Amino acid sequence: xxxxxxxxxxxxxxxxxxxxxxxxxxxxxxxxxxxxxxxxxxxxxxxxxxxxxxxxxxxxxxxxxxxxxxxxxxxxxxxxxxxxxxxxxxxxxxxxxxxxxxxxxxxxxxxxxxxxxxxxxxxxxxxxxxxxxxxxxxxxxxxxxxxxxxxxxxxxxxxxxxxxxxxxxxxxxxxxxxxxxxxxxxxxxxxxxxxxxxxxxxxxxxxxxxxxxxxxxxxxxxxxxxxxxxxxxxxxxxxxxxxxxxxxxxxxxxxxxxxxxxxxxxxxxxxxxxxxxxxxxxxxxxxxxxxxxxx
Amino acid sequence: xxxxxxxxxxxxxxxxxxxxxxxxxxxxxxxxxxxxxxxxxxxxxxxxxxxxxxxxxxxxxxxxxxxxxxxxxxxxxxxxxxxxxxxxxxxxxxxxxxxxxxxxxxxxxxxxxxxxxxxxxxxxxxxxxxxxxxxxxxxxxxxxxxxxxxxxxxxxxxxxxxxxxxxxxxxxxxxxxxxxxxxxxxxxxxxxxxxxxxxxxxxxxxxxxxxxxxxxxxxxxxxxxxxxxxxxxxxxxxxxxxxxxxxxxxxxxxxxxxxxxxxxxxxxxxxxxxxxxxxxxxxxxxxxxxxxxxxxxxxxxxxxxxxxxxxxxxxxxxxxxxxxxxxxxxxxxxxxxxxxxxxxxxxxxxxxxxxxxxxxxxxxxxxxxxxxxxxxxxxxxxxxxxxxxxxxxxxxxxxxxxxxxxxxxxxxxxxxxxxxxxxxxxxxxxxxxxxxxxxxxxxxxxxxxxxxxxxxxxxxxxxxxxxxxxxxxxxxxxxxxxxxxxxxxxxxx
Numbered sequence: 001x002x003x004x005x006x007x008x009x010x011x012x013x014x015x016x017x018x019x020x021x022x023x024x025x026x027x028x029x030x031x032x033x034x035x036x037x038x039x040x041x042x043x044x045x046x047x048x049x050x051x052x053x054x055x056x057x058x059x060x061x062x063x064x065x066x067x068x069x070x071x072x073x074x075x076x077x078x079x080x081x082x083x084x085x086x087x088x089x090x091x092x093x094x095x096x097x098x099x100x101x102x103x104x105x106x107x108x109x110x111x112x113x114x115x116x117x118x119x120x121x122x123x124x125x126x127x128x129x130x131x132x133x134x135x136x137x138x139x140x141x142x143x144x145x146x147x148x149x150x151x152x153x154x155x156x157x158x159x160x161x162x163x164x165x166x167x168x169x170x171x172x173x174x175x176x177x178x179x180x181x182x183x184x185x186x187x188x189x190x191x192x193x194x195x196x197x198x199x200x201x202x203x204x205x206x207x208x209x210x211x212x213x214x215x216x217x218x219x220x221x222x223x224x225x226x227x228x229x230x231x232x233x234x235x236x237x238x239x240x241x242x243x244x245x246x247x248x249x250x251x252x253x254x255x256x257x258x259x260x261x262x263x264x265x266x267x268x269x270x271x272x273x274x275x276x277x278x279x280x281x282x283x284x285x286x287x288x289x290x291x292x293x294x295x
Numbered sequence: 296x297x298x299x300x301x302x303x304x305x306x307x308x309x310x311x312x313x314x315x316x317x318x319x320x321x322x323x324x325x326x327x328x329x330x331x332x333x334x335x336x337x338x339x340x341x342x343x344x345x346x347x348x349x350x351x352x353x354x355x356x357x358x359x360x361x362x363x364x365x366x367x368x369x370x371x372x373x374x375x376x377x378x379x380x381x382x383x384x385x386x387x388x389x390x391x392x393x394x395x396x397x398x399x400x401x402x403x404x405x406x407x408x409x410x411x412x413x414x415x416x417x418x419x420x421x422x423x424x425x426x427x428x429x430x431x432x433x434x435x436x437x438x439x440x441x442x443x444x445x446x447x448x449x450x451x452x453x454x455x456x457x458x459x460x461x462x463x464x465x466x467x468x469x470x471x472x473x474x475x476x477x478x479x480x481x482x483x484x485x486x487x488x489x490x491x492x493x494x495x496x497x498x499x500x501x502x503x504x505x506x507x508x509x510x511x512x513x514x515x516x517x518x519x520x521x522x523x524x525x526x527x528x529x530x531x532x533x534x535x536x537x538x539x540x541x542x543x544x545x546x547x548x549x550x551x552x553x554x555x556x557x558x559x560x561x562x563x564x565x566x567x568x569x570x571x572x573x574x575x576x577x578x579x580x581x582x583x584x585x586x587x588x589x590x591x592x593x594x595x596x597x598x599x600x601x602x603x604x605x606x607x608x609x610x611x612x613x614x615x616x617x618x619x620x621x622x623x624x625x626x627x628x629x630x631x632x633x634x635x636x637x638x639x640x641x642x643x644x645x646x647x648x649x650x651x652x653x654x655x656x657x658x659x660x661x662x663x664x665x666x667x668x669x670x671x672x673x674x675x676x677x678x679x680x681x682x683x684x685x686x687x688x689x690x691x692x693x694x695x696x697x698x699x700x701x702x703x704x705x706x707x708x709x710x711x712x713x714x715x716x717x718x719x720x721x722x723x724x725x726x727x728x729x730x731x732x733x734x735x736x737x738x739x740x741x742x743x744x745x746x747x748x749x750x751x752x753x754x755x756x757x758x759x760x761x762x763x764x765x766x767x768x769x770x771x772x773x774x775x776x777x778x779x780x781x782x783x784x785x786x787x788x
Contacts, residue, residue: 053544054308054360056316056584062458063319063465063579065627070574073582074541081543 012163014042016127017111017135018120021095023170024137029099030172031290032135033107038200041132043111045100047092048120051085089115120153121160128163133200135166138284155281158265158293164194165265165293167284175290177205178260181249181283184210184221187264191294192225195262196232204260208238209252211245246282253287265293305360309586313361316585317593320363320576322468324350324598325609326620327576328366329488334431335371335568336378337386338492342366343602344499345390345567350595352558358550359535360588361542363576364558365595368428369530370523370569372659377519385516387504390569392513392520393527394560400528401553409532409548415644416668417533418633419651421574423664424530425629426656432618432625435486442483443615446474450619467620474616475608488617489610495602499565524556525662527571531555534572541581575624643675681708684733686716695724706736710743717747723756731762741767 017032019025029045036043066072096113103109116123124134136157158165180195182188192208195201208225212218222238229236241248253261265280284291324346332342346365353364378386400406436443450470457466478485488494506512535546551572559569580590602609637645650671655664684703691697705713728747735741744760751758 051543052308053542054304054586056309056312056581056586060458060462061315061319061465061583062462063323063467063583064454064458065575065578065623066455067626067631069582069627070537070541070578070630071632073578077541077543077581 011129012132014044014130015039015133015135016044016046016124016131018046018048018124019095019099019137020047021091022137022139024139024168025095025099026102027170027172028135028137028168029103030106031166031168033103033109033111034172034175035133035135035166035200036109036111037107038202039132040199043103043109044114045096045103045111046114046116046123046127047096048123049085049088049092049115049117050119051081051088051117053081085117121156124157125160128161131163133164133166134161135168137168138170154284158280158284162295164295167291167293169288169290172290173259175204175259177207177256177258178262179249179253179256179258180206180208180225181245181261181263181279182208182210182221182225183212183245183264184217185264187294189224191262191264192228194294196229196234201234204235206234206236207252207256207258208236209249210238210240211243211248212240213242214240245279246286249279249283250286253289258289260290260292261287262292262294265295304587306588309584310589312584313587313589314593316580316583317590318597319465319583320580320585320590320594321597321601322465323576323579323620324363324365324594325602326467326471326612326617327368327573327624328598329491329609330431330617330621331366331368331371332568333491334368335374335386337383337568338494339488340493340495341383341386341566341568342371343495343567343598344565345562345570347595347599347602348499348562348565348567349558349570350591350598352561353554354588354592354595356550356554356557357588357591358547358552358554359538359572360544360546361577361580361586361590362531362534362538362546362551362572363580363591363594364531364555364570364572365576365598366568366570367527367530367573368431369424369526369661370571372427372431372661373522373526374519374568375659377516381515384505385512386568387563387566388506388512389516389520389523390559390563390567391504392516393523393569394556394558394563396520396524397528397556397559398553399556400524401549401551401556404549405528406532406548406552409529409536411669411673412529412533412665413644413647413668413672415640415647416651416665416672417536418630419648419668420529420533420655420661420665421628421630422633422648423652423655423661424574425625426652427659427661428621428625428628430656432621435614435618440485443485443613446478446483446485446613446615447619447622450474450616451622454619454623467623470619471612471616474619475612478613479611483613486614487610488612488614491614494606494609495599496606498599498603499567501564502566504563522660522662523569525665526660527555527559527569528552529661529665530574531572534574534577537574538577538581541578542586544586575628578627643672643679647671647675677706677708680704681706681712684709684712684716686713688718691725696726697721697723698727698729700729701733704734704736705730705740705743707739710739713740713743714746717750719750719754722754723751725757725759726751728758728760729762730760733762735767 015032015036017028019028032043092115096115100111100113103111136154138154178201180192182192206229208222210218210222218240222240226236226238252258261283263280263283328342328346329339332339349364374386377389453470453473454466457469531551532548535548535551539546555571562570633648647668651664651668654667655661684705686699686701688697688699699717748758748760
């Protein structure tokens with residue numbers, strides 16, 4: 001890996017925070033610093049410059065070809081890109097340096113900063129090998145707030161990366177209580193085990209929530225989760241509620257004073273999701289707390 | 296929401312720019328499709344149907360978004376003979392076969408072969424193409440009334456001067472409209488598009504070429520189809536490279552090969568001639584703001600709509616106006632900097648470029664021209680690399696022995712120089728030849744080394760060759776493992 005500003009990064013070692021010029025970046029930075037401090041992992045701030053070459057800049061509809069039209073056009077397009085890229089680079093550099101300085105002052109961390117060209121998804125998957133935890137904002141700088149959409153990039157990132165992904169909400173608040181959305185699927189059980197074994201959650205009040213009808217299987221599963229987490233010395237309570245998972249989980253997060261939601265990422269196949277919708281997407285959109293997505 | 300998938304971006308990432316650019320390109324495609332049909336010796340409708348089919352199909356199947364493909368001059372020139380001797384139906388059959396061959400080329404990933412076509416050959420190809428397009432206009436300019444010259448000159452003036460006033464309307468279109476209006480008003484007796492053959496009056500329909508489907512037909516169309524396939528792929532891949540450079544985005548060359556094939560098959564079934572990517576139109580598209588697949592699609596669709604519904608007016612377009620547009624295309628295609636660079640570039644590059652141009656212009660076959668260029672570049676390259684060979688020698692302390700150290704590349708082009716590097720007149724007891732830092736690339740190199748050893752032996756000199764393992768390890772390229780670890784071990788005795 002070149003240009004990461006960090007020599008000899010070990011596999012799956014660092015916390016990588018993707019930031020842009022959106023209002024979320026401050027929160028992303030704080031959340032990443034919180035995680036990096038708890039994991040005792042190196043922190044890297046990443047800003048990706050995406051040029052969108054599929055969009056055309058200026059237009060000339062004269063439709064004529066002069067002498068040397070091709071080279072003139074190439075020179076013109078290259079100059080345009082050069083100017084824009086230089087501005088974007090300067091802006092990105094200032095963004096990273098500013099955030100790094102604030103985190104240094106606040107947490108005493110020494111974050112590495114990286115500026116890369118390309119699309120966000122490709123860049124994150126490319127860096128995956130060295131990353132233990134990704135941190136990203138719920139929305140990017142181009143997102144349309146009025147419509148309550150997720151950032152256009154977030155869902156693609158969630159699908160593409162294979163490492164845990166911490167999605168920051170707009171405001172960072174100290175994390176005291178966390179909720180694990182537990183559906184007793186194999187990936188959810190793996191998630192519980194991961195939470196039990198990770199230093200990230202030490203000292204937090206953990207609530208495990210299953211949304212299902214009351215039956216033996218659900219009770220047994222919750223008992224297993226409680227036992228597994230308690231064995232790791234965590235402060236755990238369990239709860240089972242009936243209803244629609246989307247609504248029940250969101251209501252619990254709202255009313256229970258929850259600061260962090262932990263869940264598996266995209267349980268359904270893509271085609272099924274088109275029909276039935278996805279709990280992951282809904283919760284990412286509705287919850288106003290950070291969400292940790294486990295793979 | 297903005298499209299987020301790659302396919303969505305390729306189609307709808309730049310809708311406004313693509314639609315506008317597609318319109319501009321469609322307007323510029325009409326004169327070219329007509330002109331290229333005339334070059335090939337078929338009705339204008341064959342070229343227009345082809346341009347529609349190819350542009351619309353390639354928008355879906357191509358590997359280079361934003362590139363324009365249609366009926367082209369390069370392809371038209373190849374099919375002249377076939378049309379003259381056997382007629383349109385054989386051309387349609389040849390078009391189908393061309394498509395099949397191109398799909399095979401795509402499946403075999405022959406697009407990668409483009410790397411053997413050097414920059415000088417590409418420049419030569421482009422220049423030859425421009426010259427051929429220009430020459431094809433000459434029949435319209437020889438032995439015609441003086442009014443044709445005035446019209447052509449006026450057309451060129453409008454095309455080149457109007458963009459200085461406004462860049463919002465395509466100047467070739469303005470030239471065509473104005474010249475047509477003038478010709479009709481003055482009642483000039485000059486040739487018009489309507490005189491050149493039939494124009495489309497309906498949407499194209501599916502039809503099988505009316506030829507006997509036997510080996511005899513295959514023997515007639517295969518040579519033409521093979522040339523068409525090669526020329527089409529060459530120009531398409533070359534144009535894709537140009538669009539890659541202009542837009543700074545990658546393309547899938549093998550998909551483009553197969554995509555051209557599918558487009559040509561569609562054209563063949565719809566009564567169109569074979570085509571390929573167009574350098575000039577693609578540059579116009581990028582310049583007008585076209586980047587995505589939508590621009591190519593719009594260009595093809597609008598072309599057909601305009602021709603079918605504006606047929607009576609299209610018929611009235613004087614040939615002089617088309618000639619002006621085609622002269623613009625040939626001037627815009629020609630690489631003028633290559634003339635300027637003749638003085639400063641290496642002589643061998645210039646020879647390759649000029650050789651490609653000359654062979655193409657004399658044979659009217661771009662494939663032969665490119666083959667000439669590729670062979671010339673390979674020869675020049677071999678000669679250059681052959682010069683990277685040094686043989687140093689050092690006499691022993693007693694004057695009875697000598698040590699030769701060979702460094703560099705030994706292969707067919709340098710084998711003679713290798714032998715000449717040894718001095719056989721000196722009488723010696725022992726000779727050591729160190730080939731540890733040399734590379735023996737082929738059997739000529741091994742043969743040359745054998746020859747040297749034998750010559751010394753015949754003079755009673757004992758010869759020792761050292762470092763042979765390292766030198767001959769390069770010979771394993773036959774096995775295709777020379778770049779993998781353990782290659783030396785494989786070759787060790």
